[in-house]
Structures are given as structure tokens and as C-alpha cells.
Amino acid sequence: MTRFSRSNDWGFPRWRGYGSEGSGAAKVRMCDRHGCDQPGDCPAPKSPNSPERWYFCAEHAGEYNRGWNYFEGLDAEEAAAREADERRDASGFGTSQHYKWAGSGDGSRSRDEMRALDVLDLEPDVEFEEVKATWRRLAKANHPDVKPGDKDAAERFRAVQAAYDVLRQAEERRAAAV
Numbered sequence: 001m002t003r004f005s006r007s008n009d010w011g012f013p014r015w016r017g018y019g020s021e022g023s024g025a026a027k028v029r030m031c032d033r034h035g036c037d038q039p040g041d042c043p044a045p046k047s048p049n050s051p052e053r054w055y056f057c058a059e060h061a062g063e064y065n066r067g068w069n070y071f072e073g074l075d076a077e078e079a080a081a082r083e084a085d086e087r088r089d090a091s092g093f094g095t096s097q098h099y100k101w102a103g104s105g106d107g108s109r110s111r112d113e114m115r116a117l118d119v120l121d122l123e124p125d126v127e128f129e130e131v132k133a134t135w136r137r138l139a140k141a142n143h144p145d146v147k148p149g150d151k152d153a154a155e156r157f158r159a160v161q162a163a164y165d166v167l168r169q170a171e172e173r174r175a176a177a178v
Contacts, residue, residue, distance in 0.1 A: 031057040044068075113170050116163035128171045135164040
């Protein structure tokens with residue numbers, strides 16, 4: 001036999017204010033670190049491959065993560081296999097690591113890189129060798145020693161230098177990632 005319980009919200013007059021249905025005390029989980037009285041809203045695994053979690057405050061979560069060894073308890077072969085699996089699974093996110101995709105191009109360049117290519121008047125899919133050649137040509141043409149006293153040329157030289165620096169650093173990052 002099912003027993004029903006009534007609330008004070010039925011009928012008229014309504015005994016509680018509207019919108020106060022879930023107004024019970026909010027449950028706050030405290031940090032699992034001994035002696036800490038901060039809310040524990042950062043879950044952390046108790047051991048590798050375990051579904052059980054500790055709940056730490058932000059300060060103690062950072063302390064915990066500094067000493068965390070993801071591959072603890074695995075031999076070298078298992079650790080290498082797991083690392084390879086995770087790199088394969090996460091490789092699709094590699095092109096979006098900068099979170100600044102531009103409107104044109106293939107999505108492999110950031111907005112800053114696209115702006116730098118615009119300064120150099122180059123296409124988004126240009127090779128770095130062409131970037132370097134264009135930078136040299138524009139730098140020689142606008143160098144303050146070649147055009148002394150020309151403020152527009154000096155400003156253009158600084159813009160070309162900054163654009164090249166952005167593209168050179170991006171190319172170095174890509175080379176290091178491969």
C-alpha cells in the first residue's frame with residue numbers, strides 16, 4: 001500500500017511563498033584535507049584507476065596535483081601504451097590548442113597569425129620559407145637606415161618585424177610539437 005504525504009502547497013491559500021520550493025539548506029562538501037574548513041569542490045582520484053574521489057579546496061587540490069603520478073603502479077610498457085592511447089585520442093584537439101581560430105584558412109592558424117599574414121599580404125596557407133622571404137624584402141624596403149626620417153616607413157618596419165616574430169614563434173611551436 002502506497003502512502004501519500006501532502007505538502008502545504010496544495011489548495012488556497014498557499015502557505016509558502018512562490019519560488020521557495022527547494023529552499024532547504026544547501027549541502028556543502030568540506031575539503032577532505034585534515035584541518036581544512038574550506039568547501040571541497042575539486043574532486044581528485046584517491047589512487048590511479050580508482051573511481052573513489054577525494055574532494056579538496058582549490059589550494060589543497062593544487063598541492064595534491066603537484067605530487068600526482070598518473071603512471072604510478074604501471075610498468076614501463078603499460079605506461080607507454082597508455083600514453084600512446086591518450087595522445088591518439090587527444091590528437092584531434094591539437095589544432096585548437098590556441099583557441100583562436102581564424103575565419104579563413106584551414107583552422108591551423110591563430111587570429112594573431114592571420115593578422116600577421118595580413119600585415120605581410122600573404123595567404124593563410126603560405127609556407128614559412130615564403131614568409132621569411134617576404135619579411136626580408138619588406139624589412140629591407142622599409143628599414144630606417146634606408147629611409148631615414150620617414151615615419152611611415154619606420155612604422156611599417158615595426159609592423160613587419162612584429163608580424164614576422166609572431167609567425168616565427170608559431171612555426172617554432174609547430175616544429176617542436178612534431
